[in-house]
Amino acid sequence: MTRQEKEQKQLQKLNAEAARKKPLxxxxxxxxxxxxxxxxDEITSNMNAAMQPYALxxxxxxxxxxxxxxxxxxxxxxxAPIQVFSNMLLxxxxxxxxLSDKYGRRLFxxxxxxxxxxxxxxxxxxxxxxxxxxxxxxxxFFTPNDMQVLYIMETAPKEKRATYSFIAxxxxxxxxxxxxxxxxxxxxxxxxxxxxxxxxxxxxxxxxVGVLSFFFLRETxxxxxxxxxxxxxxxxxxxxxxxxxxxxxxxxxGGVFKALRFIFTNRQLRWIxxxxxxxxxxxxxxxxxxxxxxxAMTTEMVATALVVYxxxxxxxxxxxxxxxxxxxxxxxxLLLGSLAIVGLLAFVxxxxxxxxxxxxxxxxxxxxxxxxSMSDTLILTMPAESxxxxxxxxxxxxxxxLIGGGMFIGQALFIVCQNFLPMxxxxxxxxxxxxxxxxxxxxxxxxxxxxxxxxxxxxxxxK
Numbered sequence: 001m002t003r004q005e006k007e008q009k010q011l012q013k014l015n016a017e018a019a020r021k022k023p024l025x026x027x028x029x030x031x032x033x034x035x036x037x038x039x040x041d042e043i044t045s046n047m048n049a050a051m052q053p054y055a056l057x058x059x060x061x062x063x064x065x066x067x068x069x070x071x072x073x074x075x076x077x078x079x080a081p082i083q084v085f086s087n088m089l090l091x092x093x094x095x096x097x098x099l100s101d102k103y104g105r106r107l108f109x110x111x112x113x114x115x116x117x118x119x120x121x122x123x124x125x126x127x128x129x130x131x132x133x134x135x136x137x138x139x140x141f142f143t144p145n146d147m148q149v150l151y152i153m154e155t156a157p158k159e160k161r162a163t164y165s166f167i168a169x170x171x172x173x174x175x176x177x178x179x180x181x182x183x184x185x186x187x188x189x190x191x192x193x194x195x196x197x198x199x200x201x202x203x204x205x206x207x208x209v210g211v212l213s214f215f216f217l218r219e220t221x222x223x224x225x226x227x228x229x230x231x232x233x234x235x236x237x238x239x240x241x242x243x244x245x246x247x248x249x250x251x252x253x254g255g256v257f258k259a260l261r262f263i264f265t266n267r268q269l270r271w272i273x274x275x276x277x278x279x280x281x282x283x284x285x286x287x288x289x290x291x292x293x294x295x296a297m298t299t300e301m302v303a304t305a306l307v308v309y310x311x312x313x314x315x316x317x318x319x320x321x322x323x324x325x326x327x328x329x330x331x332x333x334l335l336l337g338s339l340a341i342v343g344l345l346a347f348v349x350x351x352x353x354x355x356x357x358x359x360x361x362x363x364x365x366x367x368x369x370x371x372x373s374m375s376d377t378l379i380l381t382m383p384a385e386s387x388x389x390x391x392x393x394x395x396x397x398x399x400x401x402l403i404g405g406g407m408f409i410g411q412a413l414f415i416v417c418q419n420f421l422p423m424x425x426x427x428x429x430x431x432x433x434x435x436x437x438x439x440x441x442x443x444x445x446x447x448x449x450x451x452x453x454x455x456x457x458x459x460x461x462x463k
Contacts, residue, residue: 017218034151036205037148040116041172043178044142044143044202047139054294073419080415089137102227106219109148110213116206119139121199148168149169151220170318183303189299256394259399272383276438277406278406282340282410283375284407284411285427286368290302295351296352297354302357312369316365317369330442333439336374347427381449414430
């Protein structure tokens, strides 16, 4: 079958899909399904970090269950470098996500959700370190793609897109507390393999909702309109459009390398990248907080902290959206970055001084709430509000990969130094100066983007 025949077959299917009437209250039903998928995504993103000490105790047969022991350090040195190099998976993320522009959002929403479930299943059933690492890599590949976010943005009514996305994300972040609930249900000090059961319910939820989403959700209206429009063009029309895109240098299709050049030649985006790169070098502590908790309190107390921190993470995230539109991107980043710094310092002191799981959970939740909300502003909002419409998608995908490289640097530095200094001390030594430097660059070198007219941004807008 030729390319033209395949495209005509797809065009017929898409036209039939577009002509179908949606059931009454479809939007409400779709939002429930997408919110559940969002919950699965956030739990998957946080599960390995929360269960890491218990998985290492079991897989490396550390009977002392002491995170400060040499056995645990040796086990950590085996697994942690894999986490660092797993960041290389980010390189293929823009190309993987681009496939949904051709084959549809619904298919990749299912693939992504089921993929997260399979990754957790592999980790849960791992009987050796290699199998555990394989499952961990699988989870790390699928979680950054956030297909449910794209699906919400393209399905919700235009005037309610931000509201729907905001509500879904807030619910998902708060629902991470379920990890703590499951830990209290299944995790015990007497059974080394009890950590596996904490994965059970999330695995089932991911697999079931992932498969059902393909049958119960419709393709997004935005994808249908764009794909039908493209497939309806004649060969001459496509050539003319490609030539026009080439002359204007605004083509979004295959624009990764074009976006790279634009990011490094545009002053605004270049400084956003530098500030984001430095800031992301501090995010490693979100992967190892459970080890610090386990070294400071009992397993039951750790489970309590795991219930508490997502509540404050979700609260900070929700509030940050309102403050961002009111105060502006730079001021809210200053506020959120400062909260991340103070929260991290309070978390370390809470563990050091034995202030208990609630204090530690509140401090950690506030810290990562500030951390991830600021990172969303640096990676998504400000690049989008600093890029011309024709290059916006390519710039956002490319700069997220570039900024993610900072995580590689921070993790590598941490893994080497943790052989000589306690983890919580390294959190402060590495993270606090890097966070402060990133904020300084953002305040001095980057221009405010809050009131940007997205339809009229050019390469010269922020000169």
